[in-house]
Amino acid sequence: MRFDMILTTCPFCGxxxxxxxxVVDNEIVGVSPxxxxxxxxxxxxxxxxxxxxxxxxxxxxxxxxxxxNGKFVEINWNEAIKEIASRLQHVKESYGPDAxxxxxxxxxxxxxxxxxxxxxxxxxxxxxxxxxxxxxxSSTVSGLAASFGAGAMTNSIPEIxxxxxxxxxxxxxTSQHPIISAWMMExxxxxxxxxxxxxxxxxxSQFADLYLPIKxxxxxxxxxxIAKVIIDRNLADMDFVSSRTEGFDEFIEKVRxxxxxxxxxxxxxxxxxxxxxxxxxxxxxxxxxxxxxxITQHISGTDNVRTIANLAMLTGNxxxxxxxxxxxxxxxxxxxxxxMGALPNVLTRYRPVTDELARKEFExxxxxxxxxxxxxxxxxxxxxxxxxxLKAMLIMGENPAVTDPNxxxxxxxxxxxxxxxxxxxxxxxxxQLADFVLPAATFAEKNGTFTNTDRRVQLxxxxxxxxxxxRADWEIICMLANAMTSNGFDFSSPEEIMKEIREVxxxxxxxxYERLRKGESLQWPCPxxxxxxxxxxxxxxxxRGKGKFFAVDHKEAHELPDENYPFIxxxxxxxxxxxxxxxxxxxxxxxxEVPTGTVDINEEDAKILGIHDGDVVSISSRRGTxxxxxxxxxxxxxxxxxxxxxxxxxxxxxxxxNKYLDPIAKIPELxxxxxxLRKEN
Amino acid sequence: MDIEKCTGxxxxxxxxxxxxxxxxxxxxxxxxxxxxxxxxxxxxxGECVRACLSENPEAPAMTNISFNRIKEALNxxxxxxxxxxxxxxxxxxxxxxxxxxxxxxxxCIKCYGCIEMCPVYLEPPEELAFDRWVRKAEIPPQxxxxxxxxxxxxxxxxxxxxxxxxxxxVRIPLKxxxxxxxxxxxERVFDLVPGLNDELKNVxxxxxxxxxxxxxxxxxAV
Numbered sequence: 001m002r003f004d005m006i007l008t009t010c011p012f013c014g015x016x017x018x019x020x021x022x023v024v025d026n027e028i029v030g031v032s033p034x035x036x037x038x039x040x041x042x043x044x045x046x047x048x049x050x051x052x053x054x055x056x057x058x059x060x061x062x063x064x065x066x067x068x069n070g071k072f073v074e075i076n077w078n079e080a081i082k083e084i085a086s087r088l089q090h091v092k093e094s095y096g097p098d099a100x101x102x103x104x105x106x107x108x109x110x111x112x113x114x115x116x117x118x119x120x121x122x123x124x125x126x127x128x129x130x131x132x133x134x135x136x137x138s139s140t141v142s143g144l145a146a147s148f149g150a151g152a153m154t155n156s157i158p159e160i161x162x163x164x165x166x167x168x169x170x171x172x173x174t175s176q177h178p179i180i181s182a183w184m185m186e187x188x189x190x191x192x193x194x195x196x197x198x199x200x201x202x203x204x205s206q207f208a209d210l211y212l213p214i215k216x217x218x219x220x221x222x223x224x225x226i227a228k229v230i231i232d233r234n235l236a237d238m239d240f241v242s243s244r245t246e247g248f249d250e251f252i253e254k255v256r257x258x259x260x261x262x263x264x265x266x267x268x269x270x271x272x273x274x275x276x277x278x279x280x281x282x283x284x285x286x287x288x289x290x291x292x293x294x295i296t297q298h299i300s301g302t303d304n305v306r307t308i309a310n311l312a313m314l315t316g317n318x319x320x321x322x323x324x325x326x327x328x329x330x331x332x333x334x335x336x337x338x339x340m341g342a343l344p345n346v347l348t349r350y351r352p353v354t355d356e357l358a359r360k361e362f363e364x365x366x367x368x369x370x371x372x373x374x375x376x377x378x379x380x381x382x383x384x385x386x387x388x389x390l391k392a393m394l395i396m397g398e399n400p401a402v403t404d405p406n407x408x409x410x411x412x413x414x415x416x417x418x419x420x421x422x423x424x425x426x427x428x429x430x431x432q433l434a435d436f437v438l439p440a441a442t443f444a445e446k447n448g449t450f451t452n453t454d455r456r457v458q459l460x461x462x463x464x465x466x467x468x469x470x471r472a473d474w475e476i477i478c479m480l481a482n483a484m485t486s487n488g489f490d491f492s493s494p495e496e497i498m499k500e501i502r503e504v505x506x507x508x509x510x511x512x513y514e515r516l517r518k519g520e521s522l523q524w525p526c527p528x529x530x531x532x533x534x535x536x537x538x539x540x541x542x543x544r545g546k547g548k549f550f551a552v553d554h555k556e557a558h559e560l561p562d563e564n565y566p567f568i569x570x571x572x573x574x575x576x577x578x579x580x581x582x583x584x585x586x587x588x589x590x591x592x593e594v595p596t597g598t599v600d601i602n603e604e605d606a607k608i609l610g611i612h613d614g615d616v617v618s619i620s621s622r623r624g625t626x627x628x629x630x631x632x633x634x635x636x637x638x639x640x641x642x643x644x645x646x647x648x649x650x651x652x653x654x655x656x657x658n659k660y661l662d663p664i665a666k667i668p669e670l671x672x673x674x675x676x677l678r679k680e681n
Numbered sequence: 682m683d684i685e686k687c688t689g690x691x692x693x694x695x696x697x698x699x700x701x702x703x704x705x706x707x708x709x710x711x712x713x714x715x716x717x718x719x720x721x722x723x724x725x726x727g728e729c730v731r732a733c734l735s736e737n738p739e740a741p742a743m744t745n746i747s748f749n750r751i752k753e754a755l756n757x758x759x760x761x762x763x764x765x766x767x768x769x770x771x772x773x774x775x776x777x778x779x780x781x782x783x784x785x786x787x788x789c790i791k792c793y794g795c796i797e798m799c800p801v802y803l804e805p806p807e808e809l810a811f812d813r814w815v816r817k818a819e820i821p822p823q824x825x826x827x828x829x830x831x832x833x834x835x836x837x838x839x840x841x842x843x844x845x846x847x848x849x850x851v852r853i854p855l856k857x858x859x860x861x862x863x864x865x866x867x868e869r870v871f872d873l874v875p876g877l878n879d880e881l882k883n884v885x886x887x888x889x890x891x892x893x894x895x896x897x898x899x900x901x902a903v
Contacts (some may be wrong), residue, residue, distance in 0.1 A: 032798075035847075044794060045790060046790075174820060181851075182788075575790065592817075
């Protein structure tokens with residue numbers, strides 16, 4: 001009997017906790033937290049503690065599958081790769097490379113995302129590559145890139161306890177980043193102030209000094225209003241504003257329109273509370289803003305992020321420890337997947353595909369000519385598939401048939417494709433629609449790196465062999481590329497791929513497997529092998545030179561409640577499940593806690609509608625209807641209902657809209673959908 | 682091994698010693714962390730004896746920990762100005778205790794780490810099952826049923842190792858809760874951690890009576 005403890009990185013959220021997998025003879029028997037890790041400090045949340053329970057699940061895919069007459073049959077790898085390669089080649093030759101769309105995955109490693117984007121651009125010849133960041137923080141990337149020049153969390157998780165004030169908006173850290181919420185509670189115990197802005201009284205608001213129940217989709221008005229109070233009360237850091245920023249005059253002109261009464265009317269928040277929040281944030285020496293989907297998943301997502309950046313610059317809360325603008329990123333490697341350029345508009349290091357110089361650099365290294373036009377985003381790809389302009393898709397580790405908005409439309413689009421290949425660990429709802437399904441390895445069965453929300457690049461170490469014939473995604477991509485007779489995919493390990501990544505990505509240049517194995521915790525930018533990494537960004541300057549203030553107008557959400565659809569539906573997660581549920585719903589202990597979806601309804605609304613706790617309610621939007629159990633709650637604002645996204649039997653994304661997108665980030669407005677409720681008999 | 686010699690150094694159970702749970706000397710005895718051996722579960726491997734400072738004074742397993750602990754305990758006996766958390770709780774009024782535990786337990790994110798990391802946790806007796814008393818999917822779980830039930834699930838097996846506390850993401854002083862439930866009879870516990878409903882109090886009392894003779898350290902209660 002052989003017993004090993006394999007140190008690795010948790011595969012769930014972007015916090016990036018480390019844990020040991022306890023392995024007995026090629027079987028994982030348990031998880032043990034890593035006490036020495038700077039972020040998780042020997043602690044884990046309920047998902048991390050169950051991280052091993054899906055690896056050897058009986059429903060894991062073990063062989064490549066091919067759909068023959070509507071049914072899947074097992075085939076061998078050689079045949080599968082050969083057929084897929086020739087069919088992709090066929091689509092490319094018949095319709096051009098842009099008829100192929102590729103979804104990379106924020107659950108996969110940096111190395112795999114890099115290879116997938118290289119595969120799209122160098123082998124297929126298209127920029128149609130994207131991943132689920134489109135649905136979560138694409139507006140952060142576009143918003144912060146415009147304000148600062150870099151779209152990432154500016155500060156670090158371990159800096160949280162030393163801050164004086166935390167402003168959490170549109171984020172439910174207790175559920176979605178539990179270990180980060182623990183850091184926040186520690187800061188609170190040390191005397192930091194806490195402001196929570198959310199239409200739901202999320203658990204962290206129990207500790208709040210101020211809780212602002214905002215109407216969904218009115219962030220810009222609120223943050224402009226807060227900025228006006230800060231300016232009027234002379235709390236602005238004018239030294240910072242004049243030396244480090246530009247665009248202040250237009251900004252100050254704009255926020256003049258946002259007096260407290262107007263803002264209160266738009267946002268539904270008591271003017272006194274807004275004023276107090278402004279004073280609390282504005283007068284703190286060090287203040288951190290945390291935000292997530294409540295800010296980004298709007299048609300005004302990019303502008304929302306800009307107003308947050310405005311606020312931080314206005315008060316000089318950037319470029320110092322325990323301050324900053326801190327988007328909490330959802331997936332374990334969504335930061336890395338973006339860094340690696342698995343996006344339709346940028347290569348690694350966020351260099352635009354439209355920049356000839358950037359392309360030249362990659363062309364020289366890869367020995368190919370690269371497409372110069374920006375590709376389709378994830379949301380645009382399903383539309384193009386629906387309209388018949390996209391003919392084939394290759395999807396790695398994503399489940400758009402549950403997670404993307406307007407599911408009936410998404411599924412019709414996927415069905416409309418001539419050719420669909422899915423690489424995944426389970427036969428997900430998306431994989432069921434595929435022509436070929438390739439069995440992938442889980443995080444515990446491969447090597448690589450994940451980059452967490454505070455830009456920490458961390459090792460993922462193989463603990464056991466993949467089940468059946470499953471293979472690591474990077475191996476699968478290499479096989480496909482080689483079958484399409486492409487050069488540059490002869491990698492024998494993720495470490496070799498990282499060498500190439502480091503060559504083209506200055507932020508990652510100093511991050512070697514050797515240093516990580518020695519236990520160094522490195523946060524990019526880390527430009528050379530002696531550099532200790534960067535815990536907080538923008539110390540002496542912004543990547544774009546000066547920070548830019550944006551004068552932003554309040555913009556109504558697209559779908560406001562009306563007579564027929566009088567409620568606002570907002571979506572999100574529960575702490576015991578993960579996204580489309582393909583992993584966590586196969587873990588018994590988690591399913592026991594939360595077996596299916598519920599809709600949270602305000603108690604007054606429920607009374608009027610005659611709905612009681614546990615009643616089945618049908619919720620309809622202009623796109624569909626779902627049935628779900630009611631949970632009556634005081635914690636949600638009147639007129640608003642909440643449904644989690646994980647449950648395919650009451651898939652909330654059948655209700656959400658895919659047409660109206662943020663004009664820059666192309667993110668859909670998952671946080672505001674007009675719906676009506678009806679009690680089922 | 683001779684339990685009467687136990688100083689509660691904790692070496693045998695690999696206890697975590699830190700600023701949050703220091704050993705205390707009272708009446709010349711270290712009284713917090715006394716080891717209890719579940720004789721039904723013991724396989725007589727002898728590892729505890731080898732680790733035990735009292736049994737094996739020449740070469741105890743973790744000399745430094747034992748040494749520091751004893752030194753620390755002696756220092757603390759000299760000054761009562763720095764009371765342990767347990768001592769503070771003992772001095773509080775019922776209302777203060779209620780506030781204290783409410784503040785602590787409302788941090789809970791229900792990660793179940795206190796159970797996952799517990800080396801002696803087994804399927805709890807049916808009458809104390811969470812399903813029966815605690816609403817699912819609720820964060821924080823309702824006060825104080827979840828935490829008291831968890832503590833009583835290990836009433837007859839707890840070795841006071843403190844893993845529950847050291848793995849708690851939100852730093853709830855669970856080791857102190859263990860000390861309370863391990864050293865005090867339930868009636869007293871309900872006073873030290875107030876707010877439990879009567880129905881559950883009775884169920885816990887009955888359970889404690891059943892396993893009473895296996896929980897010898899309760900006899901050392903102050």
